[in-house]
Structure formats: C-alpha cells, structure tokens
C-alpha cells in the first residue's frame with residue numbers, strides 16, 4: 106500500500122468519517138424526527154440503537170475496508186476469496202455503490218436548497234416574516250430553474266472534491282471543514298440557549314416520557330440511526346480502505362459515533378429553544394422545520410440575520426462532506442474496473458447523478474401530480490434507498506462479519522479486550538442482524 110493511499114493521520118480518518126456521518130441527517134432530519142415523534146422517547150431509543158446496531162455495523166464496514174484496501178466491491182471480493190466464502194458477497198458492494206448514487210441525486214437537491222438559504226437575507230422591517238418565509242420557500246420549490254441552479258452548484262463542489270481523490274480532496278478539505286463546523290454549531294447552540302426557551306427544550310429532549318414509545322417511533326429511530334451514521338452502503342467501508350495500518354478500529358468507531366451523536370443533540374439544542382420561545386412555531390412542523398420556520402425565528406432575534414447566514418453555511422458544509430462519501434464508493438469501483446482517470450469517472454458519474462436529480466426537482470413542481478402507487482419520483486427514491494437498500498446492506502454486512510468471517514479474525518482486527526469484544530460480538534451476531542431484518546420486513550410490508 107503506497108503512502109499516498111493512506112489518510113495522513115489517524116485523526117484525519119476520524120474527521121473524514123465523522124464528516125460523512127454528520128450532515129443533513131443530523132441538523133435537518135434529526136430535529137424534525139424528534140419533534141414529530143414525541144421528543145425524549147425517540148431520543149432515548151435512537152441513542153440505544155446507535156450503540157447496539159450502529160457501532161457493530163460501522164466497525165464491520167471499517168474492518169472490511171481496511172482488510173481489502175480497495176473499493177467496497179473489490180474489498181468484499183478479496184475478503185470473501187481469502188476466507189473461502191462465496192465471491193457473490195461482492196454484490197453487496199455493487200448494491201451500496203448504486204444506493205450512494207441514488208441517495209446523492211436527491212441529497213444534492215436538498216443540500217442545494219440549504220446552500221441557497223445562505224443568500225436568502227430577509228429585507229428589514231417586514232410586517233409578517235413568517236408569511237414572507239413561507240412564500241419564499243414555496244416560490245423556490247415551484248421554480249425548476251432555481252432548484253436546478255442550486256443543485257448544479259452543489260454537484261459541482263461535490264465532484265470537484267471527489268475528483269481530486271480521497272487523500273488530496275477529501276482528506277484536506279475535511280481537515281479544515283469539520284473543525285469550522287464544530288465551532289459554528291456550538292456557537293449557534295449557545296446563542297439559542299441564551300436567547301430562546303432552554304427549559305422547555307431540555308425537558309422535551311431528555312425527561313423520559315415512555316408513553317410516547319410506539320412501534321412506529323421505535324422503527325423510525327432505528328432508520329434514523331442508520332442514515333445518520335452513513336452505514337449500510339459502503340461509504341464508511343470505502344473510507345476504511347485508506348485507514349492507517351496501526352489505527353485501532355474499536356476506539357476510532359467510538360469517536361466517530363460520539364461526534365455524530367453530539368452534533369445531532371447539539372442541533373436539537375440549537376433549534377428547539379428558538380421554536381419553544383416563539384409562539385408561532387411548532388415542534389412537529391416536519392421536514393419544513395428549518396427551511397420555513399427557522400429563518401423567521403432568526404429574524405425576530407438580535408443579530409438574527411448573521412446567525413441565519415452562519416447556520417446555512419454550516420448546513421452546506423456538513424452536507425458537502427456527507428455528499429462526497431456518497432460518491433466515493435462508485436468512483437473508487439469504476440476507477441479500478443475501467444482504468445479511466447478518477448476525474449473522468451467523477452465527471453461522468455456527476456452528470457448521471459445531476460440528471461437523476463432532475464426527477465426529484467420536478468417532484469416539487471411540474472411532476473408533483475405524477476404518482477405511482479402513492480409515490481412521486483422523490484418519495485419513491487427516498488423509500489427505495491432508505492427503507493430497502495440501506496437496511497438490506499446493513500443486515501448483510503452484519504451477517505458477513507457476525508456469522509461468516511472467523512471470530513478470532515474480527516477480534517484481532519478490532520484490537521479490543523476480550524470482555525468488550527464479547528459484548529460487541531453478541532450485539533453484532535444477534536442484535537444488529539436481527540433488528541435490521543426486523544426494520545426491513547416492517548418497512549417493506
């Protein structure tokens with residue numbers, strides 16, 4: 106393994122993986138899921154799943170990537186050949202690479218919207234800022250051209266970084282993007298907790314109300330844990346291929362998971378005090394929570410427009426460092442398979458993804474009436490990827506490491522003591538695999 110194909114330090118790998126995990130899922134989706142699923146019950150179950158499902162699956166992805174040192178498809182092929190397993194395990198990598206491309210096609214549309222909000226500065230002296238904000242969002246959603254513009258800009262940034270390659274492009278950019286990101290989100294959380302209603306926020310997020318715990322809440326918490334950690338499609342496996350040889354996987358996974366969880370909770374603390382402190386805003390607003398209501402909240406606060414700009418810069422940075430991990434598995438695979446230059450592969454894939462993204466854009470406007478079995482293009486794609494492809498991928502990864510690879514090989518690769526390993530392996534073998542199959546069956550039926 107040549108030096109240029111390894112992250113320059115252990116902390117760069119952690120930043121890159123945390124950069125993948127932390128994204129729209131933490132800042133946009135986590136707060137609205139918490140708001141729509143009754144608060145603390147969701148939070149507590151989510152935290153449980155992060156540790157008993159997320160940790161084992163993420164560790165499995167990293168150790169397969171580190172063993173294979175190639176794209177997920179070829180790392181899976183190598184590990185299955187070396188351990189005399191069926192070579193068809195590699196199709197798990199193909200499924201994942203495909204899921205990444207499909208997810209990126211709509212992720213880029215939402216990230217583009219977030220990006221456009223950096224420039225959405227409310228005029229001073231509005232009589233009714235909430236009406237202005239609602240109109241702004243609906244006029245943006247109604248305009249294919251404006252959405253295409255922001256989607257194109259976001260895809261250009263993503264392709265440029267991946268085109269430079271993992272070490273030069275991703276490694277370098279995360280090493281300055283992620284620290285900026287952490288500083289910003291903490292600043293905004295401090296600002297919100299001083300100016301908004303912090304007491305209601307803390308009791309909403311953390312005081313246990315188990316009456317709110319329904320099967321639906323449990324299932325959504327599990328799905329959110331997958332999406333937020335970027336597991337189930339090989340993104341973390343692709344990054345694992347460049348992990349320094351001496352890096353301890355056990356400790357590394359724990360750091361990534363703690364960072365991701367910290368950011369989701371901090372995002373809650375940044376957003377809910379403003380919502381609770383403003384009688385016009387509701388916690389269960391759903392996906393529109395940050396796009397329609399947060400600018401209004403910022404507007405009514407001192408220095409609000411500066412914080413609004415900071416907030417959406419932050420969201421765009423987080424989305425960008427996640428988007429690159431969605432593109433990396435397919436890119437690495439094509440680079441090995443076709444011998445085309447990385448920049449060429451990325452350009453071709455970028456055009457393809459941009460094109461698929463048009464379908465999601467048109468779902469907001471000219472295709473909004475076009476439905477197939479109750480799904481439009483966007484909701485259908487979202488369902489296919491998050492409810493089918495990711496859980497299926499995660500379950501197979503857990504089956505591969507929990508049931509097919511030698512237990513001693515897994516223990517050595519993780520490099521943790523026997524006591525912790527036994528807990529880990531139990532979760533991997535029985536809980537992760539079983540629970541994932543459960544979400545899968547539930548969400549498909």
Ligand code: TRP
Nearest residue numbers: 126128129130131332333335427
């Ligand atoms: N985890 C990212 C977020 O929270 C999104 C993401 C990036 C992702 N890579 C992924 C989701 C791979 C699933 C699989 O926004």
